[in-house]
Amino acid sequence: MAKDDFRLRGNLSNTFSALTVNGRHQVNPKIMEEEDVLQQIEDQEQEIMQLRRHLAEYAVKEAEIQDEKRVLERRISLMHKAYDQEHEDIIEAALKARAYRQEIIEENIRVGYALQAAREERSIFISSLVPLLSDQALRPADLDAYSIVSNLRILFKHSKERLNVAEERLKNSQYQPLVLHSRRKELPLNDSSRPEWTPSPEPVHMVERRENGEDVINSHYLPSIIEEEQEQEHSSSHQEADDSEEDGEYDETDTNKPLPTIEGLQILGEPFPGNEIQASGYSRNGTTHCGFEWVRHLQDGSFVYIEGAKQPMYTITADDVDNYISVEVQPLDDRQRKGQVVRCFANDNKKITCHPDMIHEIENMLRLGHSSFKLFVWKGSPETWEAAVLEIKKSRYSIKLIGPNNGVVVDSKYTPQIDISLLAETPLEFAIRGPDNVERYLHADYNSTDIRCSRDTIVLAMRLFVKRAVDKKLGKKKRRVLFF
DSSP states (O other): OHHHHHHHHHHHHHHHHHHHHTTOOOOOHHHHHHHHHHHHHHHHHHHHHHHHHHHHHHHHHHHHHHHHHHHHHHHHHHHHHHHHHHHHHHHHHHHHHHHHHHHHHHHHHHHHHHHHHHHHHHHHHHHHHHHHHHHTTOOOSSSSHHHHHHHHHHHHHHHHHHHHHHHHHHHSGGGOOOOOOSOSTTSOOOTTTSOOOOOOOOOOSOEEEOTTSOEEESOBOOTTOOHHHHHHHHHHHHHHHHHHHHHTOOOTTOOSSOOOEEEEEEEESOOSTTOEEEEEEEEETTOOEEEEEEEEEOTTSOEEEOTTOOSSEEEOOGGGBTSEEEEEEEEEOTTOOBOOOEEEESGGGOOBOOOHHHHHHHHHHHHHTEEEEEEEEEOSSTTOEEEEEEEEESSEEEEEEOSTTOEEEEEEEOOTTOEEEEOTTOTTEEEEEOTTOOEEEEEEOTTOOOGGGSHHHHHHHHHHHHHHHHHHHHTOOOOSSOOO
8 A cells, every 4th residue: 555655646746747847837636636635544544553552552551450450359369268267267266265164164073073072081081080089088179180180299299208108117127028938837927027018019001800809911812822721820820829828928029930921923814904813822831811012014124013903813904015014922920920022923024915806906996097986984073974986096086975965075186295094993994184184084885895895905006096196296217016
């Protein structure tokens, strides 16, 4: 189009020049129309160029508006996310506050029962000591601990003074006790000249009174004492007691008679968690009864006396796994003379391990990565247990009630603060102290005979889950075998 315009302009110039040369000054109307067309074309071209500039400016503005729109949409999305997160945080805080209030209520109930138990102990303490003080002509002004302890101090002071007076009297020759022999003929004494003799008291933790009035230490006979030896020792001891009563002679410092002892001490039974083992042996040298102490020897070389384990029988628990168990037997005779303590280790001096069936069940739980158990949870009042389900997973555990009062008791992740402990003298109960430092008491299903649902299996499995989860958080290398 530009070339045609150029040609048209050239032709018009040539024509105009020709007319001028020829002397003709007349204007051709056709030429004027062509000039108007050319002017219109130039105007249209300028208008087109101006429109193109406007379009380019509008395109730039549209791009800027699109960018601003995207920024605004992004901000609105972030605001929605922040709102949703804040809403979730508010709901979670409300749930935590509700759980905290529930824990406070449970703690108040527990403290209430503890206070009631303390009041009962105080009542027993007062009712036991007040008659004792009354026998000594001491009557507290108020029945409180301070008054009773003050009167006990007075009683102790008076007893100490009497003891000092008695010791001063014994220093005098006329109050010296004569050496007692086994025959009266060698040492004739009249009732008036016989000195008053009182044996020195020996501290005994637990004393019981037999039917014949004799006080003995509250321990147990060894289960396998031979009856013939026992009868012979009883007859000889009774004969010696009769001779001493007739002669009025008794010498506790008699070193000729051997001290009581135990021979062939052994531990019977399979030492697996949940099984009962029993100490057995033969009495010698007049042993009539024994005191028992079961001891747990730890891997670091230390040992602890197991709380409440003072019977000839003992039930192996999960706390004994991977440790050594022994029994210490203190033989005594009818004169309360103590022989040398005899010790024997269970499991042929080897560490306590689990039954193969229990190991198989725990390995299955670890391989699957989760397990659940039906049990009972304590609800804060005596003898109040509710059915529940304990679920243990790789990284967390939960306790949920079942039945009409269904609800979540606890749902928490594993932390180093979690402690699973066994309760003394309660073979089916255990306790879990979570990260919130609240201890929850659980009771295994007593109707189940499956080893998988036993208290010790649950405790050992959960301890392994906790240990593996904590080791994973700390970056420790995973062990391929069980600790037992």
